[in-house]
Amino acid sequence: MTSYLIRRLGIAVVTLVLITFLVYGLIRAMPGTPATNQMAVMDPSKQLTPEAIARINRLYGLDKPWYTAYFVWMTNVVQADLGVSFTRNMRPVADLIVERAPATLMLSATSLVLAYVLSIPIGLWATAKANTLPERTVSTALYMLYSLPAFVAALYLQLLFYVKLDWLPLYGMRSDNYPSLSAAARALDLLKHAAMPVACFTYVNLAYYSRFIRANMQEVVRQDYIRTARAKGVGPRAIIYKHAFRNTLIPLVTLMGLSLPGLFSGAVILEQIFQWPGMGRLYFEAIGQRDYNVIMGLTLMFSVLTLAGQLLADMLYAVVDPRVTYS
Amino acid sequence: MAAGDVPLGDSPGFWRQAWRRFRQRKLAMIALAFVAALTLVAICAPLIAGTRPIVCQYKGRIYFPALYYYNRNWENPIFAKDRFRSRYAENLKKDPQSWAAWPLVYQDPYRRVRAEEWPGQPGNPYGAEGKPSRHNWLGTNQQGFDVFASMVHGAQTAVSVGFVSMGIAATIGITLGALAGYYGRWVDVLLSRIIEVVMCVPSLVLILALVALLDRVTNFHLMAIVGLTHWTGIARLTRAEFMKLKQMEFVAAAKAMGARPGRIMFTHVLRNALAPVLVPITFGIADAILIESGLSYLGFGASPPNPSWGTLLAAGRRNIEDMWWLIVFPGAAIFLTVLAYNLIGEGLQEATDPRLRQDAH
Numbered sequence: 001m002t003s004y005l006i007r008r009l010g011i012a013v014v015t016l017v018l019i020t021f022l023v024y025g026l027i028r029a030m031p032g033t034p035a036t037n038q039m040a041v042m043d044p045s046k047q048l049t050p051e052a053i054a055r056i057n058r059l060y061g062l063d064k065p066w067y068t069a070y071f072v073w074m075t076n077v078v079q080a081d082l083g084v085s086f087t088r089n090m091r092p093v094a095d096l097i098v099e100r101a102p103a104t105l106m107l108s109a110t111s112l113v114l115a116y117v118l119s120i121p122i123g124l125w126a127t128a129k130a131n132t133l134p135e136r137t138v139s140t141a142l143y144m145l146y147s148l149p150a151f152v153a154a155l156y157l158q159l160l161f162y163v164k165l166d167w168l169p170l171y172g173m174r175s176d177n178y179p180s181l182s183a184a185a186r187a188l189d190l191l192k193h194a195a196m197p198v199a200c201f202t203y204v205n206l207a208y209y210s211r212f213i214r215a216n217m218q219e220v221v222r223q224d225y226i227r228t229a230r231a232k233g234v235g236p237r238a239i240i241y242k243h244a245f246r247n248t249l250i251p252l253v254t255l256m257g258l259s260l261p262g263l264f265s266g267a268v269i270l271e272q273i274f275q276w277p278g279m280g281r282l283y284f285e286a287i288g289q290r291d292y293n294v295i296m297g298l299t300l301m302f303s304v305l306t307l308a309g310q311l312l313a314d315m316l317y318a319v320v321d322p323r324v325t326y327s
Numbered sequence: 328m329a330a331g332d333v334p335l336g337d338s339p340g341f342w343r344q345a346w347r348r349f350r351q352r353k354l355a356m357i358a359l360a361f362v363a364a365l366t367l368v369a370i371c372a373p374l375i376a377g378t379r380p381i382v383c384q385y386k387g388r389i390y391f392p393a394l395y396y397y398n399r400n401w402e403n404p405i406f407a408k409d410r411f412r413s414r415y416a417e418n419l420k421k422d423p424q425s426w427a428a429w430p431l432v433y434q435d436p437y438r439r440v441r442a443e444e445w446p447g448q449p450g451n452p453y454g455a456e457g458k459p460s461r462h463n464w465l466g467t468n469q470q471g472f473d474v475f476a477s478m479v480h481g482a483q484t485a486v487s488v489g490f491v492s493m494g495i496a497a498t499i500g501i502t503l504g505a506l507a508g509y510y511g512r513w514v515d516v517l518l519s520r521i522i523e524v525v526m527c528v529p530s531l532v533l534i535l536a537l538v539a540l541l542d543r544v545t546n547f548h549l550m551a552i553v554g555l556t557h558w559t560g561i562a563r564l565t566r567a568e569f570m571k572l573k574q575m576e577f578v579a580a581a582k583a584m585g586a587r588p589g590r591i592m593f594t595h596v597l598r599n600a601l602a603p604v605l606v607p608i609t610f611g612i613a614d615a616i617l618i619e620s621g622l623s624y625l626g627f628g629a630s631p632p633n634p635s636w637g638t639l640l641a642a643g644r645r646n647i648e649d650m651w652w653l654i655v656f657p658g659a660a661i662f663l664t665v666l667a668y669n670l671i672g673e674g675l676q677e678a679t680d681p682r683l684r685q686d687a688h
Contacts, residue, residue, distance in 0.1 A: 011520075014520075018524045022524070023536075026532065027536055029540060030539040031540070143670075148665075156655075162647070283531075303528075
């Protein structure tokens, strides 16, 4: 197990280096630099002095070719320094990420929990009532939801709840008068703003997970031990909960591990649509402003999470299923 | 013939059996019909909606001005010389002998139809006035371009993006997956690492960076970008199939007969691996359409003028307060197309997967 873990970690490090190298090369090849971005052109007060630009260029290796600059960046990262944001008053990238993380987590954690809490009963119900009319209807509806693009759903929801019913705000995270509100009103305000993004984020996962659970359950209920349990007179409820569902937990746990990076990166497009001030929005803004260090810091974080999620899924697999061993 | 004899004659081949099973799935067949109809609409778009005659006679010769919608250079210079300026209906009268066959709907995806241009048809309204009406079935956009015409011509984008980008992705994925699966050892290790890296690179960064590198983005650029980033699933599946199939007797037989590795891989093994590989390709087409319309929606799509469903949605988002028709119709088109490809992919999966065969009912 230990040697397997060490080998996997070694591979993960090599993969990380390759990914960051590739992305660094790509973003440096994009026309424009953070010092010449449009924000600085439009607002002279945000423009850096030539000396400051030269100093930053020297400090972060931007005056060198990109492959050399990449090693400057990586050396800094190894020393736990993600660099500073060029377009946000030289604030450290790590601070920016920490500042934006709660907004993203508020969306993604809520919707992931909601998706799991709802999809497990739906998946089990669909197995128990397989091939009845209500089950076919629900399953077809979920399948259609699965094919509904999130940005289309977002627009439809906005049309319904903002334009037609005027119940929810169009986008943003807080109203303009947020600071003057009482605590309860603040919570309500946040809730109203979060409702549509959370709904959009949830339905995609919900449709996927419940189909996943149902497919796995259908495979399990055909196994011999289910037939044995049925022959011994176990009730249908106990068969589904105790005998079948427990055995679908293994793929479900794997799925949970793989959904870990989605906690941070899943909402990039949705945050952009709903102008939600989270990390996905930061990513988009940083790409537009050619803010290399921010892009690299976020890319590094997303990649580490993706690889960690895969590793975690494989580890959990061995924990929940004693037949699986790694050597 | 004694009872119990096996009836002689052609035994159905793998594809015929698969087609038979596919046909039993009603939803998958509806989806297939939808995609076929959409492809037909895309190919015939200038015959359905346009302001140029499909075929006309002018000064004694036959012309096909509607070809302009396929390629701008295919407009005959005579119409530029005679100063038609895209107004065929009025200008053809310069030659009293002329005649023309017109598209079904006199509307243009690239410009606003003005009053007096077509007998009995008023000029297109624009802005919030452009509600769906008798003349503009799905309304008009901010500038007064007809939404129906834009959507019909936008189907070309959707259909071609799906097919071309997945063609590129399938070529890369099948080649790399075949090499990795067939040769194994260090080739496999190397290619598997490459696949893993490409899978982990955030595709949004890749796409946005590549789009930023280009001065003028066309749909072909988008197709190439999507194709170059979405081949990993196909490669992994092909690799797994090849690893399984290379152990089979027919491969050993081909080897014994002196077939070269290239021939074994791409004629013998691939033929047997194709069915499972078609499934991720079909899902990939749905994905590609989603990405193209999503990029156009976010403003990173092909440069204008480009009739794309995503571009219409973006216009709808800017005018969400009063122009609902710019959101409802293109959104439904994207949804239905993605749904259709997903249904076909699922039907294909169940029709070709031997493990699911017994369960088919």
